[in-house]
Amino acid sequence: MPEPLIFEKSRPGREGATVPACDVPETAIPPALCRSRLDLPELAEGDIVRHYVRLSHMNYSVDTGLYPLGSCTMKYNPKVNEVAARMAGFSQLHPLQDPATVQGALELLHRLQGMIGEIGGFEAVSLQPSAGAHGELTGILVMRAYHLSRGEPQRTRILVPDSAHGTNPATTSMAGLEVIEIPSDSRGNVDLIELRAHLDDRVAGLMLTNPNTLGLFDEHLLEVTRLVHDAGGLVYGDGANFNALLGVAKPGQMGIDIMHFNLHKTFSTPHGGGGPGSGAVGASAELAEFLPGPVVARVEEAGNARYEWRVPLQSIGRMKSFHGNFGVLVRAYTYIRMLGPEGLRAVAENAVLNANYLQARLKDVYPIPHGDRTCMHEFVAQGSFSAAPGIRALDVSKRLIDLGFHPPTNYFPLIVHEALMIEPTETESIETLDSFVQAMRTIAREAVESPELLRDAPHSSPVKRLDEVKAAKELKVTAGET
């Protein structure tokens, strides 16, 4: 039963909130400045709540069930994080208040900078970027600024493995640099021969996702970073898959010069239906002074500590207004505090264990291009069957919906045909994983026996497959358009 648009439920004269009367003498607003009409919906509070609760029922979420969306790390979001972020002492702070009046907030940010630096092996951290792609842009601009400051403006090339997220090339061109794609070798690693062939004094750096989007840890990581450094380049780490490495390895110690952390993935702040997130960036000592500012500095004075803002000396500038997504940062801090060092390592261990367990139990029914290797936190299977030529990965995904699960990531990475990228995360129990395996096996059987079941799926969802061609051709992006 579809829910009408809020505008369709609107009736003139209804109100969902009461605004207090004016307690000061009024000053007339010049009519020339005033608008004639404003078509916002008019509903009573109860109907508003009902509308949004009904909409919420049409969503699948982590709190609904398994959400094995590859590279998105859809783990359970502890509720304590929400309580912390909503504390008035955090949520009711104005970003421009005098530092003396927000020492608690600054200390939290300073501690978090230190924690993320410690976990990733980086000298300095900027908490400003709002999301992974935002952190990437930060990192690439930092690399660019670094080479310019060393008198090497000719370093304008960024090497990007073909297994990379689409954001990597988009980010690179946004920074005014040139993308060079590097193929993967037969085992899914960066192809060293191709890499060597492209390394010269025009290379600004390499963007590396490790574990990569195939869920594989690059077997030549140290060789790769050494080669790039020997050529005078830098290595950018895409931290999207860092959940596999928490407490397992520190990228900063393996030759990664700068990297973003997706706090909304690895550190379990809720994804919010696509945002907000946080793309905090860690950097080596060499790059620290280029980070976006301000960052928080601790100053010892007469024995007691004070926290203040500091702008890195050759900062690339601001990436956003104010100080990053503070509410998200409080959640991440809370998460790290609750887990501690052992807990963080346990996160990675169980995430990788769960992924390998799924891979082992699906191998025989779904082709897994690199199934011979141990995967990290995720793996890529193929949603195609020789016995069912008409069936594609998308059909498998849609059928999973009927069986009560959120589908994996479809058609990514591009280098795998009919990709189904599966990331269970550490917060799923073996029972949940087993029932997912059951569903996947059922679908594999249905694909052969009754393919139409897949092609017409989903059958149980609020709506059936939607006509994306119509949406794009007859573009209708606001209510009341005709």
Added chain:
Amino acid sequence: MEYRVDEKVRYAKTHEWVRIEGAEAVIGISDHAQDKLSDVVFVELPAVGATLVAGNSCMVIESVKAAEEVFAPVTGIVTGRNEKLDKNPELVNKDPFGEGWLLRVKLSKPAEAEGLMDPGAYRKFMETV
């Protein structure tokens, strides 16, 4: 599957076709190209008067899931564009060699067209890809 090949046009390796009409030529994409692209939702045509250089990207055709560049098969000046595509981009899918044509150009190097594949050669070429 079997793709239609128009006998009266010549083809580029990037699956564009050219029909020579005197000093001018009509340009479109082949049946094979439109099928690979799937449902076309938007065609971004260059302005009349724009210069095309053989081999260079001259426009973009978008489906829901892809944005494919069209490479100019010949060099010339755009003299006409298929305005119908603005409202009905699906013509590129329905009738790639007819109603789904893209551009009309004044050839600056008429000889170039000779370098393109004839229908027979294009059939063979498609088997290789």
Added chain:
Amino acid sequence: MSFIPNTPEDRARMLAAIGVPSVADLFTDVPAEHRFPSLDLPAPAAEQDALRELDALAARNTECAHAPCFLGAGAYHHFIPSVVDFVLSRSEFSTAYTPYQPEISQGTLQAIFEYQSMIARLTGMEVSNASHYDGATAAAEAVVMALNVAQRQRRRVVLSAGVHPQYRAVVRTYLQGMGLDLCGDETDRSLEDLGGLCDDSTACVVVQSPDFFGRIVPPDSLARLAQSVHACGALLVVAANPVPLGVLVPPGEAGADVVVGEGQGLGIAPSFGGPYLGYFAFRRENVRKSSGRIAGETVDRAGTRGYVFTLSTREQHIRREKATSNICTNQSLLALGAAVYMTCLGPRGLRRVAELCWHKAHYAAARIASIPGYAVEECEFFHEFAMKCPVPVDVANKRLHERFGIIGGYNLAADYPDRKNTMLVCCTEMNSRAEIDFFTDALKEVGRA
């Protein structure tokens, strides 16, 4: 470990299925010398201990909720109806991700579609995207969009000094690799001057109304600027605080091509600067050059109305290095919050809130004007105004806080060195008459050298 269900027995079963002896054996691809480093972090805290620690940190901050606050400058203290946080707390919204599977994401998609519709109506534009990170990044994306509309053939971007300094800073950060001529904001220029800087190499002109100093750009002057900008073939980008738009003529009606701004005022807590909401509205003709996600209406196989993210061929996952932006997501949850807020208030409520801001700010300004040593800049302002102080603003604010527990206004000299001793004062519906009187009385004392 309360977030990880696997027991030792579970692990044993799973390892057996995988066929490796121990969990450590799953990490042999990690270079041995770097494997399992020690982490120098505080030991795990039980939930109650973690909360106690966080409480202690929170207690060391002065909340603008419990102190008279006259600070604005891009983040505002407004009342938030209880319904807003109730809806945002629904984990069906908060723990979902970008709606890659529209069939089971209609809640998020329809909410965004409704948000887009409300923003378009509020700003007087035709299209709104699903939002950007914040006002500053939305402004930067607007400039990038203008460059794309000009096929990257125009290299000048004209900025007004009245645009929020941090928005201009972010625009410069984003564009530093493109070798553009970013100009106009070195001095406080009239709209005519700004129009004069616009030539046929200009991609866009960016102004703000009400501007950073609270000054309203009258619709007719904005329309004149729009004409001269369009005459050059450039776009007019207007940054606007959405709350005043509850009563003011929307920039769209005055001829703006892109309207962006900070949506925080629409039911989002100040939260020390984020997460906020960058709204982004524009004309339909430029939709394919726009950045960010856009929800569109369509039907499913049964002909039932539904919503999907559309025009995705603009985006990074398809266009890669040719994408209109590298952005992958939006501030979905906050866009939802803004939609709920706008729904709760409705047209009359939002207008009333805007009027209250106006009345209280003008009441405060009138009282301040009568205090010796203080002066209020003469101009048509909305709910923020520049106040000249007899002492440096930092001194004034320190005294206001220490002696009266008041959070004073913004020190304009921090961004405009020529505006010494000038405080940007902000009033919203949250400031009672008593608070304002208390503040203005306090100023008398604070002003003493």
Added chain:
Amino acid sequence: METKLHGWHVANAARMVDFGGWDMPVQYATGPREEHVRVREAAGLFDIDHMGRLSITGPGAVDFLQRVQTWDVTRIAPGRAHYSMLLNESGGVMDDIFVYHRNDPRAWLLVVNASNTRKDTAWLKENAAGYEVTIRDLGADTCLVALQGPEAKAILQPLVGDTDLSTLGFHHVVECSVSGSPSTLCTSGYTGEPGYEILLPAKGCETLWNGLLKAGESRRLIPCGLGARDSLRAEACLPLYGNEIDEETDPVSAGLARAAVRLEGHDFIGRKALAAIALSHARRLLVGFEMRDGGVPRHGYTIVRDGRTVGKVTTGLFSPTTGKYLGMGYVEPLLAAPGNEIEIVIRDARKPARIVERPFYTSPHWR
């Protein structure tokens, strides 16, 4: 004052000028243009004996250096050198210097600007109170020369016995013998080309100078004067004390913070001020610009934009290597981005210029 090679210059038809109290060769018969080109293509030999050399010795050397200069010297390995600065309390640049870490952590060498040697020595001694260090001026018993250019290595190698120059990276220091005389060699320079700065014994330095010229003859080595030195450093956008930097200028505004400053790890004089400067928007920033329709900008010329004065030129030149008219100068931060249009007032005429990335020239000979 005169360098130990003064006699040679006069005898070899150098045109002499006063430079910070020193009577120095500005050019030789070949002329500054050719001298410049020669360093880019082959090699040039410079008398830089006027530059100050101060040895810092003693158990307190490291602590002392951490206090008086801006780089964290614990990050300078033995056998390495690093660019650094001496700042006053308000973050202004008293001098830009080179810090050499010889093979003993108690023995360091500072190379400072000729015109600042006296000032620096006095200031360092002032601040040495409480540190176990001895500060000695090595000016009298050593002679400093620079051999610069792509051919420098090939020219010098035969003269340094079994020291393998190809093993030396940028900013390395070695003690070795040059034609038998004990010398200190540093892979550094002020021309933007690879090369060496050589600390020779004062005794017999003219013979060594001639020896170097002889050894380099076949590789087109020539002596070069201050004229070429200035145009070479300007193309590479290396700062000249008195032009780009002085006591009124801080390293942040000059864009030299990365190269010269480590804020972490030590509390040096001027540190606090520097952090404050970074936080408040710098009042002005050093930029490089290119004249769009020619015209030679000069030090002190005014930079305008839309009729407003927005900055001053610090250095201007016709660049022999790029064939362009280029300059550096300070402008308001809002106009400092590469791509920004500015105008340079050259004798009441406004000449259009565009801010461009620095440096103007990067040597292809580094790798």
